[in-house]
Amino acid sequence: MSNLNPSHNDELPPIPGRRYFTIGEVSELCSVKPHVLRYWEQEFPQLNPVKRAGNRRYYQQQDVLMIRQIRALLYEQGFTIGGARQRLSSEDVRDDSTPYRQLIRQMIVELEDVLRVLRRPL
Numbered sequence: 001m002s003n004l005n006p007s008h009n010d011e012l013p014p015i016p017g018r019r020y021f022t023i024g025e026v027s028e029l030c031s032v033k034p035h036v037l038r039y040w041e042q043e044f045p046q047l048n049p050v051k052r053a054g055n056r057r058y059y060q061q062q063d064v065l066m067i068r069q070i071r072a073l074l075y076e077q078g079f080t081i082g083g084a085r086q087r088l089s090s091e092d093v094r095d096d097s098t099p100y101r102q103l104i105r106q107m108i109v110e111l112e113d114v115l116r117v118l119r120r121p122l
Contacts, residue, residue: 017113018061019060021058061106
């Protein structure tokens with residue numbers, strides 16, 4: 001498993017360009033243990049992964065970005081669960097550059113992948 005140091009969201013790996021991720025994959029991508037992810041689902045209404053057969057969770061890219069934002073609020077900015085929940089539900093979220101920086105970094109990775117495909121000889 002990856003380094004579980006609670007800080008340094010900027011050092012998290014890029015999110016692969018896939019539609020769904022398992023809880024184990026999200027745990028690795030966000031450096032948050034699976035039991036913490038399940039707890040956060042109960043505490044943050046914005047976090048609602050798709051549940052399929054056997055109650056297995058499948059997270060989408062926006063869920064991974066939300067988890068990274070929650071992680072930053074709790075671990076890096078020192079918010080309590082209640083404070084982070086309030087922050088996420090307020091209009092002030094748009095002023096926080098953290099999720100935008102992550103989204104831009106993710107878009108760059110995806111565009112570089114597209115560029116590599118386009119540069120392949122036919």
